[in-house]
Amino acid sequence: MNTTKEKLYRTVDDLRETILAINDFIHDHPELGNEEFQAVELLTHTLANHGFQVETGLAGLETAFSAIYQNRQGGPVIGLLCEYDALEGLGHGCGHNLQAASITGAAIALARNLGDIPATIAVYGTPAEETTSGKLPMIKAGVFDQLDVALMMHGGDRTTVDGKSLxxxxxxxxxxxxxxxxxxxxxxxxxxxxxxxxxxxxxxxxxxxxxxxxxxxxxxxxxxxxxxxxxxxxxxxxxxxxxxxxxxxxxxxxxxxxxxxxxxxxxxxxxxxxxxxxENKINVETLNKLMLENAREAGIQEISPPRTSTGSTDFANVTYRIPGACLRVQFVPFGTSSHSKEWVAAGLSDEGHAAVLLAAKSLAGVGYDLIVDPSVLSEIKEDFHKAKEALFVS
Ligand SMILES: [Zn+2]
Ligand SMILES: [Zn+2]
CATH class of the missing domain: 3.30.70.360 (Alpha-Beta Plaits)
Incomplete structure (x- = not known):
């Protein structure tokens, strides 16, 4: 295996306590959309401690934030997006605690292992996915415009990538x-x-x-x-x-x-x-493939084909503008419905913790591949433009 990837994985393992503490804290302090003050405080504090430049209150949203790590001048800008809102009356039934923790882990692991390679790691906290969809005003305000790619993770009943959304x-x-x-x-x-x-x-x-x-x-x-x-x-x-x-x-x-x-x-x-x-999600096959390859490399053995039946998500509006993909990582038994008590309970389980660390490793690996080989990113961009053009030809 690639030695830098091994270093990335080791960094995630070294950060294990910090990453899982984020997961557990957010899980145990569920906050509704646009009220995720404690989550944002913890995430921005952690990222700032690791050298990220933090800005809160983006696009008029108090609980939106960016945390940017610029390594030298130039290079690609890798976006890592995370949600942290809970569901009313249920708590973290959509597993957004996993998301916030693993994205933070991936971002820090990448930042620590860039060496001399120019790149920017841009973490965005996107509030209120379940209600008012914080990504929408953030897109309107041009917050994501400088990104070359946008990556996300989400817990699930299987490990896969989101192929499409309505x-x-x-x-x-x-x-x-x-x-x-x-x-x-x-x-x-x-x-x-x-x-x-x-x-x-x-x-x-x-x-x-x-x-x-x-x-x-x-x-x-x-x-x-x-x-x-x-x-x-x-x-x-x-x-x-x-x-x-x-x-x-x-x-x-x-x-x-x-x-x-x-x-x-x-x-x-x-x-x-x-x-x-x-919008509907624009499906970039090459990026999806890269996500799943990295999931396998990071140690996830069972991987399913992309989901065929999906709802809608505000992340699709991001992928309508820039290439993006969301890795689903299994932490509940197959067939367990989201927005359920089972999902809440699994957020603190060994499976939940394992999913957080594996997702952090997988996404750090994807970011690394995109940074070191410019041809990978340009192929992804080309595929993205083709997929988008195909939408309007019928
Ligand atoms: Zn949800
Ligand atoms: Zn969700």
Whole structure:
């Protein structure tokens, strides 16, 4: 094996206590999105102690941070992104404690072993993945623009890379009508709830005539107050998803038309509020391959092919702009659902600890390969551009 890789792995082993202490502390102090103050304090403090230049409060987000280690002038800029938010009422049911710990470990291991090779290791703390998606304002503010590549890890029920994710629009539809006594003067009322129900029905008809990768799911968030008042306000929230952004845009427009038609039919006023947009992940095969090779080299034996059924993630918006990949590292038995008590418990288990250290070694290895051989990075960039262009050709 490559001697520098052995050095990287040894550094991770030497840092074992520090890395696992981060994992355990964040696990035991779960903080909700945009409130991850203790996690950020610990991560930035640790990285600053190892020579990283820390900045907090990026893109107007109090719990976003960057920690940059520049080794000489020039060279590639390797982005290592981590999340650290927990789930309400559950704690670390998505395993983001593993992520924060292993990314920090990988970053320090790389920084310590660069020697004379010019490169920049850029760690970004990205808050509120589960709720408001901190990466979105960070992208808008250009925070990731100088990166050559963005790497992430996530715990999982198998070790693999994320092959794809669905593009998604999260939208709120608000219908306004006119209140009236439902028995005495229904003719004076306009039911906003009718608008919502009509919209749901129109979407059911639409569903048959879209591609099979499309997912449209909605709930009524406001359906009126009591039956004897004609509801003057009603609202629904929908997630509309598809495998790629160009097709999704056409579906979203058709869903909007279903809502507009429902408003026209019921005489209600409609407002459409776009809450959040995720892109589909751009899949860079060469980078995925490099991730899995390094996972194997670091000592992970069982590796599965990329997941075929996925939801949506704000990391996809990063990969829409720069080449990126997320390594999933197994720490729960196959088939164990995320956002569960089982995931919370496994975060402190021996398997959880092993996953953190193996992920740190794997990602440090990937970073090292990208830094020492410029041809690897240029091939990845070429693949990225090809994959992105292919999206818009149909
Ligand atoms: Zn989650
Ligand atoms: Zn997660």
């Amino acid at each position: 593009a998604m629009n999260m939208v709120e539809f608000v219908f306004e009508g006119k209140a009236a006594h439902a028995a005495v003067a229904p003719e004076k009322g306009i039911s906003a709830l009718d608008g919502v129900l009509m919209m749901f029905n129109a979407i059911e008809y639409l569903r048959e005539h879209v591609r099979t990768d499309v997912r449209i799911h909605g709930v009524i968030t406001d359906g009126g107050v009591v039956p004897n008042i004609v509801p003057d306000r009603a609202a629904a929230q929908f997630y509309i998803r598809a495998a790629d952004r160009p097709y999704l845009d056409t579906v979203v427009e058709r869903v909007y038309n279903a809502a507009r038609g429902a408003a026209l039919a019921t005489g209600t006023q409609l407002s459409i509020n776009e809450l959040k947009t995720c």
